[in-house]
Amino acid sequence: xxxxxxxxxxxxxxxxxxxxxxxxxxxxxxxxxxxxxxxxxxxxxxxxxxxxxxxxxxxxxxxxxxxxxxxxxxxxxxxxxxxxxxxxxxxxxxxxxxxxxxxxxxxxxxxxxxxxxxxxxxxxxxxxxxxxxxxxxxxxxxxxxxxxxxxx
Numbered sequence: 001x002x003x004x005x006x007x008x009x010x011x012x013x014x015x016x017x018x019x020x021x022x023x024x025x026x027x028x029x030x031x032x033x034x035x036x037x038x039x040x041x042x043x044x045x046x047x048x049x050x051x052x053x054x055x056x057x058x059x060x061x062x063x064x065x066x067x068x069x070x071x072x073x074x075x076x077x078x079x080x081x082x083x084x085x086x087x088x089x090x091x092x093x094x095x096x097x098x099x100x101x102x103x104x105x106x107x108x109x110x111x112x113x114x115x116x117x118x119x120x121x122x123x124x125x126x127x128x129x130x131x132x133x134x135x136x137x138x139x140x141x142x143x144x145x146x147x148x149x150x151x152x
Contacts, residue, residue, distance in 0.1 A: 009035060018053065026059035028096050033057060059097030065145040067091045078131040086116065089123040091145035102148045109142035116141060 008022040018035070035053040040046050067089060074087040093101040105123045107116060115129045116139070125141070 007033075007035075011037065018055075024057050026057050026096050028059075031057050031059075059095055059100050061095055061100040061147065063094040063100075063147075065091040065093040065103050065147055067145060074125075076127070076131070078133045080127055080131065082127055082130065084127050086125045086127055089118075089125065089143050089145075091123070093147045095147065100147055103145050104148060106144050106146070107141050108144050110140045112136070112139065115139065118143060 008020055008024065009018055010021055011018050016039070018037075024033075033055045035055065037051050037053055039049045039051070041048075068091065069089075072087055072089055076084075076086055080086075089105060091103050091105075093103055095101045102121075103123075104120045105118050106120065107118050107125075113129060115127065115131070117126045117128045118124065119126065123143075123145075125143075
């Protein structure tokens with residue numbers, strides 16, 4: 001037998017186990033739910049005890065980062081100074097917790113000669129070595145965006 005459900009929770013009267021009867025959503029502004037539980041014995045007179053139960057709701061990493069554009073293109077002069085930003089890629093993640101929605105960027109292909117670098121948290125692609133159009137006219141970089149998932 002169990003007590004009536006309240007706010008999506010119910011308690012098994014025999015074991016005291018608390019269950020949910022609906023899905024919970026993570027809210028970064030209030031990630032802890034507090035329940036006040038009252039236990040009543042079957043004595044005469046009945047005695048009671050009250051306890052506060054805190055339930056922490058943790059965000060599930062169920063959204064992958066998505067780039068704002070499927071591809072990015074930039075044209076630069078070969079005499080652009082080293083350290084210049086060539087372009088900035090951008091992705092978003094719709095998870096709500098800090099660790100699951102912040103994004104890190106990496107260049108995983110096409111960075112022949114390590115000519116470019118990427119600022120891991122901003123997505124800025126920077127020129128690290130001098131360009132020579134006669135040596136190489138274009139580059140095709142593959143960038144990956146990953147969220148900073150919190151591991152248990």
